[in-house]
Amino acid sequence: QSALTQPRSVSGSPGQSVTISCTGTSSDVGGYNYVSWYQQHPGKAPKLIIYDVSKRPSGVPDLFSGSKSGNTASLTISGLQAEDEADYYCCSYVGSYTLLFGGGTKLTVL
């Protein structure tokens, strides 16, 4: 199964908002409210920032928000900060107890 589709890169200036999309099909993103998002800094392990489409773990700033429309999920980062520069991955449940990641998006803070 091919990875979910994410833009390879996005960028924004400090204080701006950026949105990263994650496009799948009705068999994955569109079929379940089980999309999560992960932030990964270079050389580090990924970190959960959004789960079940729009829920935020305690300790994750409310600058991060998630949503879904049809077969596309989105991660929005409001008020960009330098430390938000990282790779971001979406992940969806695809049935049969299996998961599928997106290809990843590199966020650059200008």
Add this chain to the structure above:
Amino acid sequence: EVQLVESGGGLVQPGGSLRLSCAASGFIFSSSWMHWVRQAPGKGLVWVSRIKSDGSATHYADSVKGRFTISRDNAKNTLYLEMSSLRVEDTAVYYCANSIRSLVSLDHWGQGTLVTVSS
């Protein structure tokens, strides 16, 4: 504090075998589904496998089905990944992760262990 510590990575020849371990602490291991996720050098994350809290159910990505076996020892708070018939394309950092908030959320991750398959 949740801690997940992977070990067992290394260099192995194509066709060889390797067993990874993940020592868990700081949460109720026996109540948590556990996962393995891998990341080839310079590439994205790929889900590999998951196991139910009591070990009674396991699931795999198609790319490793029949070659990898996930298991756990709840008495030792340890997760395993037995890998056989290894291929060059299995070269990656392997992470273990737990699911606490949701059956499909990967809440906490270890630091990863590198597996290199090469002749």
